[in-house]
Amino acid sequence: MQHPDLAMVMAEREGERLKIDQVRELQHTLSLAPYEARYRVALILRFEEAQSSSANAMLKTLEEPPEHVVVILTANSAENLLPTIVSRCEVLRLRSLSMDETATGLQAIRGVPRDISERLAHISDGRPGYAIRLFEQPRLLEQRQSWLDELIQLLAASRRERFAFIKGFIDDKEGLRDVLQVWLTFWRDVLIYTSGIGGSITNLDYTIQIQKLVSVTDLQKAHFHVSAIERTIEYIDRNVNARLALEVLLMDFPIVNLAL
Numbered sequence: 001m002q003h004p005d006l007a008m009v010m011a012e013r014e015g016e017r018l019k020i021d022q023v024r025e026l027q028h029t030l031s032l033a034p035y036e037a038r039y040r041v042a043l044i045l046r047f048e049e050a051q052s053s054s055a056n057a058m059l060k061t062l063e064e065p066p067e068h069v070v071v072i073l074t075a076n077s078a079e080n081l082l083p084t085i086v087s088r089c090e091v092l093r094l095r096s097l098s099m100d101e102t103a104t105g106l107q108a109i110r111g112v113p114r115d116i117s118e119r120l121a122h123i124s125d126g127r128p129g130y131a132i133r134l135f136e137q138p139r140l141l142e143q144r145q146s147w148l149d150e151l152i153q154l155l156a157a158s159r160r161e162r163f164a165f166i167k168g169f170i171d172d173k174e175g176l177r178d179v180l181q182v183w184l185t186f187w188r189d190v191l192i193y194t195s196g197i198g199g200s201i202t203n204l205d206y207t208i209q210i211q212k213l214v215s216v217t218d219l220q221k222a223h224f225h226v227s228a229i230e231r232t233i234e235y236i237d238r239n240v241n242a243r244l245a246l247e248v249l250l251m252d253f254p255i256v257n258l259a260l
Contacts, residue, residue, distance in 0.1 A: 005037040010045035014177065018050040023057045030061065030069045039070050047073040048080035055082050062088040096126030099200070106131055122204045125185075145205075147182045152209055154250060156257040162250040166243060176246075177236055184229045190214055191222040209258040216256055228252055 001008060007029050011018045026042055034040050047055070062085065065071055078086050078093075097105070102121035105128055106112040112120065112135055123144070124131035134140050154162055169176065189201040193214045201210065214222075228249055235245040 003037070004035040005040045006043065007040070008043045008045065011049045014046065014049075016049065018044070018047070018054050020051060020054045020057055023050075023054045027057070027061055030066060030071075034068050039068050040066075042069065042071045044071070044073045046075065047085070048075045048077070052082075055085055059084055059088065097128060099126055102126045102128055102131055106135065110135060119204055122202050123185075125202055144182055147179045148186060148203065148206060150179075151183050151186060152206075152258045155213075155253055155255065156259065158255075159251065162253075163247065166246045166250065169246070176242060177233060180229055180233050180236070184226065184233070186210070187222065187225045187229060190217060191219070191226050194219045194222045208260060212258050213254075213256060216254065221254075225253065 007026055009022050009026050030040055030042055075081055078091050099121045103117040106117035106120060107114060110132060120131040120134050154165060185202040189203050189210050190213050192201050193210055194217060232245045232249045236242055
């Protein structure tokens, strides 16, 4: 990421907004001739997080880019972008690899033991870059396990204990979003199991707890909880009262003991 003709731009934190000043600075950079390569390349990550003014500011650059410029936008979905942005781009839809391909690649490229590679393939949902990052940074796996263990404890907790948990948990917006993303993978696994498809779950190491929760949850309830977490993440991104959003989410969770 140090090439002089590469410019990478994104919101300062995931869930925040790409600002128009960042876009204008990028446009100035792109107006200059390449320093070393044939092209200047702009990589704009998570463009769905761009402010409307920022997205509109990019329109002219996308419509008539200088001959020496290549612009690459990434987004979770083209549907999350302005139609005028999408119409000026060539859309490339990227898909995850299969679990087997990801595990085999980790073994071949990074020498990851087979059992660990299979676990990382599932946790990463077939995203090789994320799987490699998890392998190289064990603390990320430890943090994930801690968040899942907290979720299991909360499911067995009383309402008073859930409210107490929220009090010490709402100050770090970015950290809260990360926790909810991990919780979402757990509830998606429950949804997958209730649909009768157990082999493609993310959290293989929590299969027993997931199966216990499935025994007291039907497809409709599992879908409700997945949607509730997605909605809570959206609320937090929109700066809705985080405490209130969490209270509603946790009060709707079932009370069930998943301890082994």
